[in-house]
Amino acid sequence: MSTLIQCQNVTKRYGNTVALDNVNFAVESGHIVGLLGPNGSGKTTLIKLLNGLLVQEEGQILVGGNPVGVQSKAMISYLPDINYLDMSKTVENIAKTFALFYPDFDMNRAYDMFNRLRIDTKKPLKHLSKGTKEKVQLVLVMSRRAQLYILDEPIAGVDPAARDFILKVILDNYDSNATILISTHLIADIENILDQVIFINDSHIVGQMTVDDIRANNGMSVDAYFRENFRFADPALRAFMEDGKGEN
Amino acid sequence: MAWEFDSNKPIFIQVVERLQNDIVTGVYKPGDKIPSVRELAMAAGVNPNTMQRALQELEHTGLIYTNRTSGKFVTDNVSDIQRANESAVDKTVKKFVEDMKALDVKGEEILELVKGAIK
Numbered sequence: 001m002s003t004l005i006q007c008q009n010v011t012k013r014y015g016n017t018v019a020l021d022n023v024n025f026a027v028e029s030g031h032i033v034g035l036l037g038p039n040g041s042g043k044t045t046l047i048k049l050l051n052g053l054l055v056q057e058e059g060q061i062l063v064g065g066n067p068v069g070v071q072s073k074a075m076i077s078y079l080p081d082i083n084y085l086d087m088s089k090t091v092e093n094i095a096k097t098f099a100l101f102y103p104d105f106d107m108n109r110a111y112d113m114f115n116r117l118r119i120d121t122k123k124p125l126k127h128l129s130k131g132t133k134e135k136v137q138l139v140l141v142m143s144r145r146a147q148l149y150i151l152d153e154p155i156a157g158v159d160p161a162a163r164d165f166i167l168k169v170i171l172d173n174y175d176s177n178a179t180i181l182i183s184t185h186l187i188a189d190i191e192n193i194l195d196q197v198i199f200i201n202d203s204h205i206v207g208q209m210t211v212d213d214i215r216a217n218n219g220m221s222v223d224a225y226f227r228e229n230f231r232f233a234d235p236a237l238r239a240f241m242e243d244g245k246g247e248n
Numbered sequence: 249m250a251w252e253f254d255s256n257k258p259i260f261i262q263v264v265e266r267l268q269n270d271i272v273t274g275v276y277k278p279g280d281k282i283p284s285v286r287e288l289a290m291a292a293g294v295n296p297n298t299m300q301r302a303l304q305e306l307e308h309t310g311l312i313y314t315n316r317t318s319g320k321f322v323t324d325n326v327s328d329i330q331r332a333n334e335s336a337v338d339k340t341v342k343k344f345v346e347d348m349k350a351l352d353v354k355g356e357e358i359l360e361l362v363k364g365a366i367k
Binding site for chain 2 (some may be wrong): 027030031032164167168171172174175176188192193194195211212214217219223224
């Protein structure tokens with residue numbers, strides 16, 4: 001086990017707004033890690049920094065010992081929270097593009113999953129349902145033999161049956177030397193496959209623990225723990241709830 | 249049988265208990281090969297590291313052993329399995345008595361109720 005991600009004193013601002021404030025944490029290889037936090041806490045900003053889509057104002061990020069750049073990008077397979085694929089292309093064509101772009105892309109692995117999901121690879125993406133589009137993206141991302149998979153909200157738009165399948169896809173393709181970082185607010189659906197969680201709140205990392213430690217120490221699921229500790233974490237939500245109370 | 253988890257208890261403990269139960273009740277018989285960590289993790293829908301630790305725990309208690317070239321197997325030692333069964337029965341009884349006490353049913357009363365239920 002070696003250190004795969006190292007964030008040291010990382011600060012990211014958008015104008016006067018601080019999105020990440022002096023963030024420090026490390027993630028080892030060989031884990032499935034949940035990045036959990038309320039809306040607007042800084043999850044996606046952190047993920048974009050790891051992928052080099054944004055640059056921090058202060059601090060250092062190392063992935064596999066390298067600063068974010070060409071080498072780190074080759075190690076990371078990233079599922080963004082938005083659909084970025086060309087909708088007019090067929091699934092087959094997109095898979096071919098992936099194979100051209102990424103030397104670690106495994107076409108057999110992708111087709112095995114497309115077949116099991118009964119996805120028609122001859123169809124253009126725009127003719128597929130929202131859930132199926134999400135599945136196509138996930139299959140493509142998980143078909144790379146990367147060292148770090150970063151999945152931003154992978155289960156947000158799918159029904160429970162598809163969600164179970166997605167979790168199986170993640171487990172099936174997980175290799176014990178790789179790490180998967182999954183950001184989500186749907187904790188209950190995913191916590192059984194995580195071994196570690198990082199809590200992010202209000203631009204700060206507020207905890208990094210194992211799932212079973214949380215359960216053993218608090219006698220509750222990670223989901224319940226999160227609700228209890230971050231229920232009123234969003235200032236706007238807190239103000240709204242308190243206003244409501246005042247009127248009653 | 250599908251795997252179900254109580255959300256308030258560590259997953260690791262529940263996986264160990266389930267596998268112990270599967271061995272004690274003969275889902276896996278003495279000498280049977282145990283599926284791989286990956287297969288078990290997929291079936292249970294849990295983290296492979298958790299499954300790995302659970303199998304190590306079972307190996308530690310002697311219920312399974314590793315053959316270096318061919319995987320993990322249930323022990324051939326029936327008395328080890330017998331012992332695990334007795335401990336599982338013991339635990340279930342203790343928990344039952346605790347639950348009954350919580351419902352304010354005590355001593356002889358529990359015995360009478362159990363006798364009634366068995367008939």
